[in-house]
Amino acid sequence: MRGIVLFAHGARDPEWAQPVRRLAGLVAAADAGARIEIAFLEHLQPPLEQAVAKLVQQGIGDVTVVPVFIAEGGHLKQDLPRIVEDIRRTHTHLVIRLAPPIGDSAAVLEAMAAYASAASHGTKSAK
């Protein structure tokens, strides 16, 4: 069993987490071989360390952190690698991988492009 942590920025507004939760549900439904957790950099709970610890407690030895970020700025270039290094020091037997942010995926950008175009036509598919 693999582990996936969907790691998002977070915001003061707790509703901000909703699409991240929906995304976790979609990944869980599509990937029976993975346990899915969500985690946030700021404001919302849990932090990444805690989400990873939860997977480790379930006996999972292989975790991929997927940044649910549009793009790579200081948070992903500096903050995230530092957090992951700390996690590696705590869980020395864990294999932890860091994926590029979702905005790096051509398929994700294509879906966003189709959404933007549909939204400007005012069609139902905009939602």
Added chain:
Amino acid sequence: MRGIVLFAHGARDPEWAQPVRRLAGLVAAADAGARIEIAFLEHLQPPLEQAVAKLVQQGIGDVTVVPVFIAEGGHLKQDLPRIVEDIRRTHTHLVIRLAPPIGDSAAVLEAMAAYASAASHGTKSAK
């Protein structure tokens, strides 16, 4: 001719804009009936007012602002409607529409879910 502004958060790191630019290229390629501009809330240029003004100068009377945000927090609930109200006061003949954020789109979330699952398998399609 419609106008679409892809409105993203922005970051101190200028490289942060790259996926937003790629996205603009994809929308432009797929939607010949629209002029595409990008705009940022913070740190990067141009701001939304300026991107909209550029479209208006080209004779475009119908602009859709598409928030390239994972989710709706204070920035989209408070800041963006205020900026759009100011734009409406400046360009009284312009029809300006505000789309829900891209993280509201089921198709976008599905593409993100497929990406997350592929990334945890370490497959090429992760990128």
